[in-house]
Amino acid sequence: xxxxxxxxxxxxxxxxxxxxxxxxxxxxxxxxxxxxxxxxxxxxxxxxxxxxxxxxxxxxxxxxxxxxxxxxxxxxxxxxxxxxxxxxxxxxxxxxxxxxxxxxxxxxxxxxxxxxxxxxxxxxxxxxxxxxxxxxxxxxxxxxxxxxxxxxxxxxxxxxxxxxxxxxxxxxxxxxxxxxxxxxxxxxxxxxxxxxxxxxxxxxxxxxxxxxxxxxxxxxxxxxxxxxxxxxxxxxxxxxxxxxxxxxxxxxxxxxxxxxxxxxxxxxxxxxxxxxxxxxxxxxxxxxxxxxxxxxxxxxxxxxxxxxxxxxxxxxxxxxxxxxxxxxxxxxxxxxxxxxxxxxxxxxxxxxxxxxxxxxxxxxxxxxxxxx
Amino acid sequence: xxxxxxxxxxxxxxxxxxxxxxxxxxxxxxxxxxxxxxxxxxxxxxxxxxxxxxxxxxxxxxxxxxxxxxxxxxxxxxxxxxxxxxxxxxxxxxxxxxxxxxxxxxxxxxxxxxxxxxxxxxxxxxxxxxxxxxxxxxxxxxxxxxxxxxxxxxxxxxxx
Numbered sequence: 001x002x003x004x005x006x007x008x009x010x011x012x013x014x015x016x017x018x019x020x021x022x023x024x025x026x027x028x029x030x031x032x033x034x035x036x037x038x039x040x041x042x043x044x045x046x047x048x049x050x051x052x053x054x055x056x057x058x059x060x061x062x063x064x065x066x067x068x069x070x071x072x073x074x075x076x077x078x079x080x081x082x083x084x085x086x087x088x089x090x091x092x093x094x095x096x097x098x099x100x101x102x103x104x105x106x107x108x109x110x111x112x113x114x115x116x117x118x119x120x121x122x123x124x125x126x127x128x129x130x131x132x133x134x135x136x137x138x139x140x141x142x143x144x145x146x147x148x149x150x151x152x153x154x155x156x157x158x159x160x161x162x163x164x165x166x167x168x169x170x171x172x173x174x175x176x177x178x179x180x181x182x183x184x185x186x187x188x189x190x191x192x193x194x195x196x197x198x199x200x201x202x203x204x205x206x207x208x209x210x211x212x213x214x215x216x217x218x219x220x221x222x223x224x225x226x227x228x229x230x231x232x233x234x235x236x237x238x239x240x241x242x243x244x245x246x247x248x249x250x251x252x253x254x255x256x257x258x259x260x261x262x263x264x265x266x267x268x269x270x271x272x273x274x275x276x277x278x279x280x281x282x283x284x285x286x287x288x289x290x291x292x293x294x295x296x297x298x299x300x301x302x303x304x305x306x307x308x309x310x311x312x313x314x315x316x317x318x319x320x321x322x323x324x325x326x327x328x329x330x331x332x333x334x335x336x337x338x339x340x341x342x343x344x345x346x347x348x349x350x351x352x353x354x355x356x357x358x359x360x361x362x363x364x365x366x367x368x369x370x371x372x
Numbered sequence: 373x374x375x376x377x378x379x380x381x382x383x384x385x386x387x388x389x390x391x392x393x394x395x396x397x398x399x400x401x402x403x404x405x406x407x408x409x410x411x412x413x414x415x416x417x418x419x420x421x422x423x424x425x426x427x428x429x430x431x432x433x434x435x436x437x438x439x440x441x442x443x444x445x446x447x448x449x450x451x452x453x454x455x456x457x458x459x460x461x462x463x464x465x466x467x468x469x470x471x472x473x474x475x476x477x478x479x480x481x482x483x484x485x486x487x488x489x490x491x492x493x494x495x496x497x498x499x500x501x502x503x504x505x506x507x508x509x510x511x512x513x514x515x516x517x518x519x520x521x522x523x524x525x526x527x528x529x530x531x532x
Contacts, residue, residue, distance in 0.1 A: 142415055143407040146469075146477040150441065153471040238409040238481065292472050293439045300427070303443040307467045311479060314409055 102357060105350045109343065116339035122177070123332035130268070130325035133235060137265060137322045144315025147308050148276065154289040156279055158257040165202050167225075167258030167278065168192055169248075169313065170216075171320045172209035173232030178328035181263055181320075184273045186215040188261050193220055204253055208244060208317070225253055236321055241314035249306065256280050262316035263323035269330055271323035276312050281305050402435040403475040406451070406461075408483045413461065414451065422476060423450040424468050425526075435474050442468045444480060446526040460486040462530055464523060491531040498524035 100108075150156075170189050172182045189205060189212075196203045204225040207213040213227045226247055231240075258278035263271045281302055284290060404422060406414040422433045425447025444466040452458045466480035501520040508514055 136410065139407060139410055139412045142405065142412045143409050143479060146405045146407055146479050147467075149405075149471065149475065149477050150469045153473065153475070293441055295428075296441055300441060300443055303427075304441050304467050307443070307465075307479070307481075311409075 100349070100353065102350070102353055105346060105353060109346050109350060112339055112342050112346065116336055116343065119332045119335040119339060123329055123336060126325050126329040126332060129235075130322065130329055133318070133322040133325050134265070136235065137318050140315060140318040144311060144318075147311030147315070150308070151277065151279060151284075154287065154292070156284055156287045156289070158277075158279060158283050162256065165204075165253070165255045165257075166196050167204055167206070167248075167253065167255035169206045169244075169258065169260045169278075169316070170208065170212045171260065171262040171313075171316045172207075172212040173321070173324055174210040174229065175232050175324075175328075176211060177331060178324050179331045181271075181324050181327050182209070182211040182215060184263060185261055186212060188273050188275075189216065190220065192259075192261070193223055204255070206244070206248060225251060231317075232321065232324065236314070236317035238310070238314055241317055242310045244313050245306065245310040248309070254280070257283065260312055260316045262320040263327075264319050265322040265326065268326050271327060274319075276316065278309060278312060279305075401474065402433070402437075403473075404451070404478070405476065406449070406478040406480070406483070408466075408480045411483070413483065416475075419451055419453050420456075421452040422478065423448075423452075424478065425449065425463070426468065433468075433470055433476055437470050437474070437476075439472045440470050444468060444478075446523040448486065448526075448530045449478065449480075449483070460530075462486055462489055462527060486530060489527055489531060491528060494524050494527040494531065498528060 168189055170185050172185050176182070193203050193205070203223055205216065205220065205223045206226045206228070207216060207224060208228045209231045210227070210229050213224070217224060228244060228247075255278075257280065259275045260278060261273065261275050264274035265271050281298075284305065285296075285298070285301055290296070401418045402420075402422075403416045404414050404419045405416055406412075406422075420434070423430060424433065424442070425445050426442040427445050428442065430447070444463055446464050447462070449461045449463050450458055451461070461480075461483050462485075463478075463480035464482040466478070466483075468479075469477045471477075498521065501517055501524055505514065505517045505521060508517065
């Protein structure tokens, strides 16, 4: 080990820890197993018993290039040669980073362990809820795609020029700690609002879930039509969807075209923000392909449309809840993993600190005894 | 006469492949999807006929039925499979869509196989609903009770 490399390694640390690190290297260089190695302070004049039996002392080298340079000199021969040197950054910046005491580390370790327990149990709960949600999603998907089949097969599209009033239904939930579920939907909604208002159309948003309201109400508060709470506590069912649809229809907002924005479930580890269209009665009845369909009067069409609206919202609720549970499961899983990594690191630091404390006490005793 | 013979020889011999007309496999199969929010009964299945109760009456849907949209009323849906067997379900409400490509989507808000319904419970509910109807005057409540009466009557009729 040459002196330059030692000082280079010291430069990365701040404070007195660096000195003790260099003391490790210092005594290592002497080629013997480390005995009294970790010093908390390298004070000038402090006597160290090097493993090879030599007493060495610490002197200060007054070199203007360095702040404070400690070198170890061989007491026996009286020569002052720098075996190694340590660069110590004294606290110029004003902030002293004291080494963490055992107590601090213990407190931190305990709190991280508690957090890990919590995230692990949240992961278990989310896994159970996800399994149930995925099972319920299968029939819900068949049902939802069946509801949209008419619009796909009849190729119903909203006329580009006439459409003036838009509706966006954003489906999330009330609870967080599930990754980017809510922010994904909010981002898509914000983009949609920007596009539509840019081309002069009127947009209103229905928030299903408190999180979405929190994300949107500050910047797009004037576009919010309805807020739905208490979403996500229990698995969504058809009556929830019908409540939302009823409120929408009684709100009196006559939209020309709409879309439901939700997170579509793809697999345990992946979901995607998706949109499904909503059409107004006028759009459907005036669509060209609808002439093929026989015997439809306005009443039947209105009932049919209302039912289809509920079905689409139901599909969105089911997909969204499954995606949310799987996302929460993966988020809590990675949180637990990170916590266990931190615990490992902290445990090592704790042990090192504990040994340092013991060493310090030993040195004090020994140097006290030697002084007698 | 020679000219006629020559003329006849000059005529191309028309080969006529005589066969029967193609069987009616050109008619599209019905892709039948019957689901409720919690359960799927048929998913793009091929069936022979489906009888559905709608607001305008009960009608049967066969493959190549004219496209239509209808809203269901409480009643019995009968599905006739290709092999001749039939299955009955009670539906509360919903919609039926027959598309041009002969696919049928029957979406019911609640649907149960008929054998899972109890006629005595249905009768009891019907009597309770009828007595409630006499008691209330509020429009919304009356409408709900009338819906309940209609549904229960349909159940009782189906099970008898």
